[in-house]
Amino acid sequence: MDVKSGLFYVFSAVLLFSAFRVITARNPVHAVLFLVLTFFQAAMVWMLLKAEFLSIALVLVYVGAVMVLFLFVVMMMDINVDSIRHGFWKNFPLAAVVGVLIALEMAAVLMGGFRVIEEPHALAVAGNAAVEISNSKELGKLLYTQYLYPIEVAAAILLVAMIAAIALTLRQRKDSKYVSPSDQVRVKSKDRMVVHKMAATKPTLVEDLTNATDAETKV
Template identity: 60%
Template sequence: MNPTSVLFYIFSAVLLFAGFRVITARNTVHAALFLVLAFFNASCIWMLLQAEFLAITLALVYVGAVMVLFLFVVMMLDINTDSLRQGFWNHFPLAALVGAAIAIEMAIVMKAGFNLPVAKAFDPAVLKLGNTRALGVEIYTQYLYPLQVAAVLLLVGMIAAIALTLRHRKDSRYQNPAEQVRVKASDRLRLVKMAATVEQPSAPKDAEGGQA
């Protein structure tokens, strides 16, 4: 067994452990940190497979941006996890059945990927520029339509998330620039005529502080 295989099994074991702890950790922050560990180990596995672009993308995008955002949201919201865990075992049989169905479907789909014929060789001119260029050529030629479908799905999901979270608060105060432009001087200043009043003189006080 060569060192690459040893590192692969080590990273795979840590990845499986971190993924298991993500769904079993009671603390939400701990679950997010275990997910960061899982992403790091997946990035190391891709590095062993000589997919440097995917490894660096996973480390920078998911670990460096997405997970940091998750941690900020989890810490700022202060979600009560005890209330979310109520009734967990009541819904566990249905959740286990759905999870088993999804796992079987994924196994059937992935099984076909192991029976592929020998992959065609890349153009030597492309390989000289690195696997990032080769990945880009494959995505934007052979897998262009699946890429467009994925982009449309992500766009629809982003618009739906914005629409679901958009709420008009009645207690918020904001300014309308259109009304500010249309304002007139007579609207800003109002003259009020009031009757004159005469101040009454106060009564003199004696030496003891009482009124005379």
Template identity: 65%
Template sequence: MDAKTGFFYLFSVVLLFAAFRVVTARNPVHAVLYLMLAFSQASAVWLLLKAEFLAIVLVLVYLGAVMVLFLFVVMMLDLNVDHLRQNFWKHFPLAALVGVVIALEMAYVLMGGFRLQTSAADAMAATNQVSNTKALGLLLYSEYVYPVQVAAVILVVAMIAAIALTLRRRKDTRYVDVKDQIHVKASDRLKVVKVAPTQAPKPAAPAAEGESK
């Protein structure tokens, strides 16, 4: 067994362990951390398969942005794990059935192998001509240009919809118009009131003659 095969088995074992712990971890924060470990090991496997672009995108997008966002959200929500586990055994049969179906599909694919339309010699020749990233770019913007554009339009529509839902005005919410706040004058906010100066106290009345005697 060469070094490449050894690294492949090492990364695969750690990946399977991390994926198992994502499902079985009791703490949501620990589950997110194990998922980040699984993504890092998957990126290493892709590097061994000479898919550098996919490995770099997985690290930058998922580990650098998405998973960090998930981690902060899970930590800020302070989820009640005991409340979430109340209906675990109620939905366990359906989840087990879905898991068995997915396992059978994966076993069928692994046992049958991947049927390629082109021969191995043609695939090696096409790979050796250009780099992995350039070959992926040529496929995306030549043969799959319409699916890429459709996916981009869907993402833009989803982003606009999220912004519209966030910025909608509620009737029970008080807000200040920025334009009126900028054009406000000092005289509108501060009013000077003139107050009469302090007057000297009046002299006390003289006491009566009977009281003095």
């Protein structure tokens, strides 16, 4: 067994263990961290299969953005673990049936074996010189030539979804205070502060205090 095969088995074993811990960890934060480890191991397996673009995309998109967001949401929410486990045994039969079905389907695929194909050469001959082929470059050419229209449709759908999410979250509420940024820019100093002219204060004389005291005594 060569080094590549050994690394594949190591990454696969860690991936299976971390995926199992995702659904068995009692602490939600630990489950999210195990899921991050699962994505990293899957990225390493893709790297061994020379799918560098998919490997980097998995790390950047899922680990760098989605899972970090999930981690912060889980840490900020006060999750009651006991209430989550309340209906575990009630839904366990259905989950067991689905799990067994998926395991049987995977076993049917794996027992059939894989066709061994020759590894594509990483060098192409251009004239008399050998030119190295870039996996990411070839994938980019394929995406933006043959699959250009599906990419544009997916981009339009994601844009509509992003605009809809912004519109739903920025609804004006009665219990929230909102100030228009355009009004803040156009405001002037005289609109923020009003100066009232008042008479200057005068020192109180001792005679005035004595007269006021006598008047209160008579009353």
